Amino acid sequence: MTKRVLVVEDNELNLKLFCDLLRVHDHEALGVSDGREALDQARSFKPDLIVMDIHMPHVSGLDLIMSLKKDAALSPVPVMAVTAYAGKGDEDQIREAGAEAYVSKPISVMKFIDVVNGLLDRPAQVDTEL
Secondary structure, three states, rough: OOOEEEEEOOOOHHHHHHHHHHHOOOEEEEEEEEEEEHHHHHHHHHHOEEEOOOOOOOOOHHHHHOOOOOOOOOOOOOOOOEOOOOOOHHHHHHHHHHEEEEEEOOOOOHHHHHHHHHHHHOOOOOOOOO
């Protein structure tokens, strides 16, 4: 079954690469190059996964992840963060913001797809509190 993946990435080459990789692996991919459009696109596209660049102009990927996780409709959607500027403690900060996975750039194609498929194959989180 085809899964829907929203890719939020300001670098056009990376955006094309990620979307092409996803499509080759039978996923439906929608690329968003301006983080300011990410929430609206996520609400309308209804992705099964969001691939999020962390360092973007106008809005940070960390802020977007936190906004996604505060949105009742989008909070269950897993987020895979990608960034080229990984410093000490960045992964912890990214995970604290709500990302379920983290991949550093330049990406390994196999690792990227493995992480994507791992997140898409996870059982849906069910809220057991009434």
